Structures are given as structure tokens and as C-alpha cells.
Amino acid sequence: MWMPTDDEIKDMTKVALETFWGLRHLGDKGVRGGKTMDGFAEMLQGVLRRCGVDDTEIIMGKKAKLPSFYRLSKDWDMIVIQNRPDGSRRLLCVLEFKSMKGSVGKNLNNRVEEAVGSSADLWKAYENDAFGVTRPFLGYIYVMSEDIELIIGNTERKGLLFPPLEAFTKFERTGRPANYEERAELFMKHMAQEHLYDKCAFIIADPDIIGEYRQPNLDLTIELLIKTMVGHVQAHQ
Template sequence: MSLDLADYEAQAREAVKLFWGNREAALAKQIESGNQDAGARGAVTAGKNMDGFLAIAQTLIEANGLGLADICVKQRVLTLPGFFRPTKLWDMLVVNKGELVAALEFKSQVGPSFGNNFNNRSEEAIGTAHDLWTAYREGAFGEDAPRPFLGWVMLVEDCPKSNTPVGDKQPHFPVDPAFKGASYTQRYDILCKRLVQEGLYSSAAFLSSPRDAGADGRYRHLSDLTSLKTFVTEFAGHIAAVAAR
């Protein structure tokens, strides 16, 4: 099967530039209006920061044979039923002829509060996937429905605080050795690896990008399993397989 990766590297650089540009523009606009959110929240609450990555997914869908599928990005059509809760709001859904093809999440974290945010993102990612797969098992997406693609993309600021080794309190039992002395950047990479290895997500990508990448869109990954190349290849393959049925 021949896959079209749609020049994802160039698109990713543009997505990173858009990410940082949107954050700065949103914060500047709030400062100008005199309605700035506390701390860095102004850049976060404006939303739309990860739109460039949604555009990559949309290009891959169209390039690999599902151009007529419903690509859902508007909030009113982004909910799926759950098992432990009534519904879950996703960042992108792909539905083709009544079949759930893919459900995708695009998340980001910029300093300085890496600790609490890492735990929150981890719990959210794990819980979301477990809820969906249980609902899938129980027939929430139709009897004998093909297994959908679940994707998770995480972009984290590449800065001294995200790259500094972190200590952990362990008064009763030792922490998993993989996390000992690991920075938050490394912890996110471990999280993404294990989300895939444990079957919670079809693919999970981790990108680290410095704040000044708004000029050139540069980013890096820590491992092949969590690279954007692996993610787009797995996603394009799933789309092509659905299109070939």
C-alpha cells in the first residue's frame, strides 16, 4: 500500500510557527484590551493554538483516499459516547459512512507549571482512552464496528525547566526506575511510549519546541516511537486501509 505523507515535515514547521504566533498574538491582544488573564492564561484561553496540527491530519485524510469523509473540528460535532461518563469532547473526529474512523487529541504545555500539568495531562489521556475503548467494547459505535484510530499529539515548550531532572517523593514504595531523575520532557516521552505500548492509543507523538521557534518552526522528538513521522505514517496507513475497504 502506497502512503501519501503530504509533506508533513513542512506542514509541521508551519504548525509550530502558528502555535507560537497564535499564543503571542492572543496575549498581545488581551494586553491591548486591558483584559489580560492571570499569568500566561491569556495565551491559552484564546484557543486555536494547535490548529496547524489539525490541518496536517486533514491533509493526510484527503491524500489517502477519504476526501469525502466527515472531518469534524467544530465543537458541536466533536462528542462521542463514553462508558464511565455520558460523552467526551474530542479535538478531531473522522467519520465515514457512519463509521468512526479516528478520534484525535492535540494538546500542548508551556511553562512554568510543568508538574501539576503533566499529572493532569497524563490522567486525562489515560482516562479518555480507557473510557473510549470500554464504550467500543460495549457496542457504543455500532455492533461489529471496525476498531478506530486513536491519536494523541503533545507539544511541550523546550526550555531549561522542562529539561531539568525532577526528583520525586517516595515515602512508601520506589518510583518506577524509568522516571527517576527524568525531566518533564523525558516524562512526556515515556508517557507517549507507554500509551502506545499498552494499546491505549494507536499512536502518540511528542514534540518539544522552544519559544523562539515562531520564526522557523523547529521542533524535536526524543524517540522514534513517539516521533511525528511515526504518527503520520500510522495515521495515513489507517486512513488508506479504511479507504481500500
């Protein structure tokens, strides 16, 4: 069975980031249209095709809609199904692609609430037999632009009625209060630890050297996400 190497994934990620920046440079229309992460969607499409997934089984756009528990339905960025010989469908993968450039202090909390709520909704629907027996792979890719605001932004939250969790006041690698980048990392780390998402990828993209990026946490890499997704798909073929 085919499994991409780390070097192959790095090369694909660089191409996806070139698309990411190229679309951003088109201006507000590209950003508002939600097209900045199309390169990552195309990247995963290519990986899934090499795993034997047919294009008709990779669903994006308005058709990427699943039943929910707390609401009627939820739109996802990518859904992978398996068309089975008996005419039924098996839900294999569900993926979200999110990005952020600037205004981190205003937008990070919104990202957290959205991601946590979407995951809780999906798994509750699964528990209530919305998708059948097979547990789907749920993945989350988050790309943030390298920005001085990430590391010098507000590290304190005034007005809390109780002290914040120590993970935020003594970040594990520094012992200091977490800045915005570190808060975003904790957000992804905690979602993975709590099994809200099977794998999360946290990428900081360099705006000056297009295609270059860093991944602050080795447990939150695009390599791990893709390899886990590939293993899940191949196990159910």
C-alpha cells in the first residue's frame, strides 16, 4: 500500500502555500470567497486519488453536507465517502481547512468555538447512528500567517472571575504566559488530546518566502495528519 513520505508531503505543502498566498494577493474577494485554502484541498485530493479514492467520492463545496445532532446539518470543507457494492455509502473522512492572517486577538476565540462545536456535533450525530458503524477520520488543518502580533500580542486576559488554566499561564516550552501563537497551538493540542479531531495540523506560513513554513508542535504536523488519513482510508478499502 502506498504511503507518502515526509519529503513528498513537505513538497506538496509548499505548493499548497503558494496557492494560499497567490489567492490572498488577489485581495478581499479571494479571502471572502474562502478560496485561500484551495491548495490544501487540492493537495488532499491528490493524495486520496493515489489511495484509490474516486473523484466522485471526494465531495466539496455546497454538497459537502452532513446530518448533525444539535442542528439539521453542517457544511464541511471536504467529505470522503466510499460507494459500496450494495449501493450504500460509508463515511470515511471529514476535513476542515481554516486560515488566519492578522486580527488574531479578535478571531482566535471564534475559531476555537467553531471547531469545538462542529466536532461535538459530528460525534454526537455519529453516536446516534447518523453515519453507520464506521467511525470516520476527522481532521483539521489550520494555517496562520507569520506575524509579529503572534508573539508580542496580549499574553494576559483581565477580568477573569477565576484563574486561567496553568497551560495558558505557564506555557510548557517557556514557562511564561502563552502568546497568541502559543494559544493557537494549545487550542489544536487540546482538541487532539480530547479526541475532538483525530489529527490537527498547525502551520505558520512565511509571508516573505512563499512556500516556506514552520510547525511549532511535532504532534500537530501536516505529515501526521495526512499519513493517519491515508492509513484510515486504506484500512477500509
